[in-house]
Amino acid sequence: MGRAVLLTGLLLLGAVLLGRVDLVVLAAPFALGTAYALRRRPTAVPRLAVATGDPILVEDGPVAATVTVGAPGPVGYDLALVRTGVSPWLEMQRCGFATDREPPAGSADRPFITTVPPDAAVDLELSGRTRRWGRHRIGPAGTRAVACDGLLASRPVFAGGERVRVYPATDPFEAVEAMPRAAGLVGGHRSRRPGEGGELAGVRVFTPGDRLRRVDWRVSLRARQLHVAATLSDRDAEVVLLLDVLAEAGRSGGAGGRASVLDTTVRAAAGIAEHYLHRGDRVALLEYGLNARWLRPATGRRQYLTVLEWLLDVEPDEFEHEPFDHVFGPHLLSADALVVVLTPLLDDRSAEMLARLARAGRFVVAVDTLPAAAPGDRSSVAQLAHRLWRLDRENIVGQLRDHGVPVVTWAGSGSLDLVLRDVARLATAPRVGR
Known part of the structure; x- marks a missing residue:
């Protein structure tokens, strides 16, 4: 716009000083084109937002995010330049804008260009995989819109990023040995203390208070005296x-x-x-x-x-x-x-x-x-x-x-x-x- 106004002013000034009408004819297209482009101009800066699909992720799992740029007024933008910062431990690629014309995929931290219709928003879809556990950030994002046939450009607009939590991938682990000492009565480890549990400790003579379902009938018939199966209590460690x-x-x-x-x-x-x-x-x-x-x-x-x-x-x-x-x-x-x-x-x-x-x-x-x-x-x-x-x-x-x-x-x-x-x-x- 500055070049158009400067060139129009110089041509008109030269026409007045030199008395040449042809310079006015040359300045007319620049003046009329600028006036026609400025007939409708945006009244607000673009809106920008960053959203993540799932804030809780798993290492080496999928990750997705959306960067939205919108025109809040009745005048759209001829061009919107968007750029997003992404953590190096998130391998994210651009899937494309949610428009009829899909641009080719590219890296998530590269700038993207799109047009924004009036009173509408365009979504930039990012997807990829997580590479390492930790707390990572998608963003911040910045955009700058151009309108009026490229004559006007908005000031840069920034949006804060979103944090995602990437849980570590658990290494496979299995231990079959018992704990050194156990305390409570809710776990699955064998204790040295007799009690209700699933670990057999031996067979003993029936005493008052023992449950009938604990009676070992084979030993009782052979010994001609009631015997019960003694167990070790299950205790947590x-x-x-x-x-x-x-x-x-x-x-x-x-x-x-x-x-x-x-x-x-x-x-x-x-x-x-x-x-x-x-x-x-x-x-x-x-x-x-x-x-x-x-x-x-x-x-x-x-x-x-x-x-x-x-x-x-x-x-x-x-x-x-x-x-x-x-x-x-x-x-x-x-x-x-x-x-x-x-x-x-x-x-x-x-x-x-x-x-x-x-x-x-x-x-x-x-x-x-x-x-x-x-x-x-x-x-x-x-x-x-x-x-x-x-x-x-x-x-x-x-x-x-x-x-x-x-x-x-x-x-x-x-x-x-x-x-x-x-x-x-x-x-x-x-x-x-x-």
Whole structure:
């Protein structure tokens, strides 16, 4: 518009100064075209909104969003330029505008162009898949509209983005061994205490108060005296998942790629929590770091959803102070709880924490979450340094085992069967009293 007005003014000024009518004829199309284009002009800036289909997603699952741009008045826009920011962990592609003419698909963070009819809105559909767990943002989005045959452009309009929660994909986990000690009477683990349950403890002589459905008629006919089947009570256990967030190693490749220490820790914690909550046990979560976040023990599906929500905020927490004193209080760790520590053992403070828990009489299982080293061309000096570091780390693992802390590498289902069996044996072994 500025060029049209400037050119028209220069031609008319030249016609007056030079007395040439042909310059007026040349200026007439520019003046008439500008006046005709400005006969109807928008009175409001475009409206922009970002909406997500489902705010709760799963890692490596589908994700969809909609960016809407509309013309609020009776005059539409000849062109609307829209651009949306998308988290790098969301692989989203443009499906196209909801119009008769569909543009080709493209990346979600590229600019898109469309026309907007009067008193109408156009939807930009985005779809794709999630690559990694966490809280991610779709947006903010910005647009700028052009009207009056390209003579007028609106100021930029921005819309805040929408946050989506991507829950981690739970690693498959199954443990068949019993808990060291059980407390309540609602779970599915076998207790050492006689009572109502499904685990057979033996056959004994009938006593007043025993239920008739417990009578073992074969033994009673053979012994000519009533005998009943004795069972062990079913009791729930308390499992505390302790997440070591002092160090992060490896580069996350998202779903289907290489896993970093934090990826392995979060996915393993989700799998272990799902297994024990499904069996009716109580699960609590605790961070070993500066923030020392804690999730109280509970059972049920609601606790599982709370665990997934809690895991979304797990971040590496590197600091120089010792977090042991303000992390482990008497109200956080029960004396009979099974403490599963997910740690890469990259910090000396982690090994000291495990040793303190073992000396305090806790039932501790250390799960190594350090990923395998990626193969690559390293120099002889780098290979030697890596070998020395490996030897030092194996020495730390050996010292922990000497303190009675079993260390097992995370391998999914069945990873903790052997160590849980050993811990259960230690829990039932007689202890020396003073």
